[in-house]
Amino acid sequence: MPKLKPATQRARREHILDAAEFCFARAGFHRTTMQDICKEASISPGALYVYFNSKEDLIAGLAERDRSEFAERFAEVSAAPDFMEALSKLGDHYFREEPAHRRIMCLEIGVESTRNPRVGEIYRAVDRFVEESFEKLFARLAAEGRIHPDLDIPTLTKVFSMIGDGLFMRRALDPNFDTDKLVPAAMSVIGRLLNAGAPAPQQTIEKKDRQ
The missing domain is CATH 1.10.10.60 (Homeodomain-like)
Incomplete structure (x- = not known):
């Protein structure tokens, strides 16, 4: 052959x-x-x-494919001059454009990760990769003065991940999920959490002192 x-x-x-x-x-x-x-x-x-x-090998293959796809999309967000606009596009992909069966499949693997040690290792490795990617990005944006969050960067990243996970789960489970209304609303909350584009507190104090 x-x-x-x-x-x-x-x-x-x-x-x-x-x-x-x-x-x-x-x-x-x-x-x-x-x-x-x-x-x-x-x-x-x-x-x-x-x-x-095995089915575990298939899950490992699916997880690696998802990780690679995320890394490619994340690179565009990281390099974008308008971070919030790029983040909104990323949200549109995962919460609006991605087919329903992929969201359900991810939830199924997430539940299995609590029972199956090997699946758990695979699932948590991808989860860590995503979270660490955002944590590094948020740290860089804060250092550049492009975001001014009140929370420390690790805590900010955890809260950001919780919002994303909640959206993802609701989108997968709720047949009445209003994507057009709820995804932009969530992005607005994230924008306030990041305090994107707002002046740093010290800058505001200095400006008032000059007046």
């Missing part, structure tokens, strides 16, 4: 991950079998096991 080209191998791997996403979202991690994923992907078990040996 001729060896597949790397591009073909990557495409097949992505196709299997897409199938796993649908299956995990539809039936849950425990009820989904490897055979279900084979059926969804229209491949044989032998073809599946070339790329993934």
Whole structure:
């Protein structure tokens, strides 16, 4: 049998991950079998096991794909001259544009992470990566005088993550979630939390002293 080209191998791997996403979202991690994923992907078990040996391996693949995608989008936010505008676009992607089954799948993996040690390690590694990315960004923006939060940066990042997690969960679970109203409202709250573009307290005091 001729060896597949790397591009073909990557495409097949992505196709299997897409199938796993649908299956995990539809039936849950425990009820989904490897055979279900084979059926969804229209491949044989032998073809599946070339790329993934278990459902945990599939979750690791999904997590790495999500991490890589986030890193790419985050790089645009980090480099943007208007941070809040770029952050709003990022929010639109994850809370408005991303398909519903991906949100449900992420929740399913999150719940499984509380029971399965290996899934827990994978899930928390991605969570740490996202949180650390924002913490470093917030620290840089504060040093540049582009944000002036009242909270210290680690606490600010935790609160920011809690808002994002809450939005993500509500968007996945609430069929009446009003994206057009609630996502901009959440961004407004985040803007106030960051105090983006406002003068630093010391700058305000100095200005008053000169008057």
